[in-house]
Amino acid sequence: MQHIIDRFISYVTVDTESDANSDTTPSTAKQWDLAHKLVAELKAIGLTEVTIDDNAYIMATVPSNVDHDVPVIGFISHFDTSPDFSGANVKPQIVSNYDGGDIILNAEQNIVLSPDYFKDLLQYKGQTLITTDGTTLLGADDKAGITEIVTAAEYLMQHPEIKHGKIRIGFTPDEEIGRGAHKFDVAAFGANWAYTMDGSQIGELEYENFNAAGAKLTFKGKSVHPGYAKGKMINSMLIANKFISKLPKEEVPEMTSGYEGFFHVTGITGSIEESTVQLIIRDHDSKKFAKRKKLVKKIADKLNRNYSKQFGGDIVEYEIKDQYYNMKEKVEPVFHIIDIAEQAMKDLGIKPLIKAIRGGTDGCQLSYMGLPCPNIFAGGHNFHGKYEYVPVESMQKAADVIVKIAELTAQKK
Structure with a gap:
């Protein structure tokens, strides 16, 4: 578990806050810092076809290890953080064996993460939580998703006995300002379908979202x-x-x-x-x-x-x-991609929480660009603010779901 903690912290301590007032892509130069780090890491763990374009969109491949035809699937997350709250100088705090009580984020400023207000905390009693220090957001949205995808890809590369088809990975800038999919090259990505790892609590599986204007x-x-x-x-x-x-x-x-x-x-x-x-x-x-x-x-x-x-x-x-727009229209005709994700969770002892997103993700835009792309939990809570936290066990489970989806997709019918 320490490995996934270290990876996550290495990502969230890089400031990648996006800026809606900028007309560049990425909208802030500092997003390149994490983008280049990710490219180097993907190459280091042995992925192929690792690319980064002029707008910082990253793509990579976990090569197939089976000799029969398997649909190409993808997993996508964004590396920018919301401009709603500072993402600079993030100082994560580790809470081991959470006891179900108040968590002091910042004693000096009397900032407390309490289950009296944030009742979801009680789901994670006994687990390891990563929180903020009360002065910034954490960045689990969506660096938890990136952590899970990289961790799952590394695991698959190290365990060839797990059979899977070609898996594509995509990391995007500027999702938090609504532009994450705008310059995503769906044709170059080359997947039959994909999943964004950008949901909240463990078990979430979403293929409906708001229509937005x-x-x-x-x-x-x-x-x-x-x-x-x-x-x-x-x-x-x-x-x-x-x-x-x-x-x-x-x-x-x-x-x-x-x-x-x-x-x-x-x-x-x-x-x-x-x-x-x-x-x-x-x-x-x-x-x-x-x-x-x-x-x-x-x-x-x-x-x-x-x-x-x-x-x-x-x-x-x-x-x-x-x-x-609501991705439901594009996902329902290929509903087997939901069935696979749901089965993966059940196989891992995770109760699927299928519900509509009260918001949007890169996946809803990508679905209308020809890449059906429902959303899976990344584990974090209270995004975009100082009370943000993520259970480490949820991140590990999300990585396990990615591996299981790859395995199920490759099984001969």
Whole structure:
């Protein structure tokens, strides 16, 4: 188990935070640091066809060791971390034989990881946890996934008695800012299907995700001296507030779960003359997703009609862009790839947790690019913040699942 701990720590201590405001790929130069390290490591453990392109997309091969036709399968993870919280100077803490109580992440700042709030912790009593020191995120999203894939590949190379077909490995930048699959060369990858190792708790197996869109609305106003503003001033911030107030009040992330969709205001900037609202729109159901986008347009169009005379034109401009779609449509026709993953977990004594993702992964975009790609647990919890942690046993189990999937896929029917 120490081997997987050491590998994981060697990855998370490299800062790979991505940046949505950058137009390069990768979005930050520091992602190259881990990318080059991974390329060297993949070569060192004996993988073939190890490549890295100009955008830091890494691919490699575990060669087949059988003489019959076997579908080429792939395993994919991303090496960037979220810009939501600092990923610099990560100092992982090891909690051996977790006793089920509070974990002091940072005594000086009184930062405590407690099962009273994070009840999932109690699943891992007696196990070894890796946590943050309370000042950064951990980076298990998705360096746990990378750790598991490299560990499984190394194990397969060292154990030729385990029969498997050709296995492709892919590591991507910029997933956390929604660009992880944008420049992924599906043809060069050459797999019949793949799995992202990017889920959370042990047992997760996901082939449904949100349909997703982002909206930007710009509200105009007229600034007049407040002493003489009656009938003249139009405060764009108040118009923006009217727009937000017309959205369904209970259809927000903090009040929804399961298959329930939502509207989520992610940013507001404003002055009297101009205000901007950033909004994301999510729903698993494609028809409900379309209705949500129409509602945003309907509210904005009504504001334009109400203020057209006073303002002298449209008072709000809006742009709505689709971001990704529910992979279910692309995975269901090849559902055997879910059956194989589910069987692999059962064979290893892991209870499969098949549920819909309340988010998206590289896999949902890749599925629409011709590479069906459901998602498997990587083991971490509380991503994108100081309370992030991962049980080492979950990472080991995920690596075991990869090996078992490879073995099951190669069995003659």
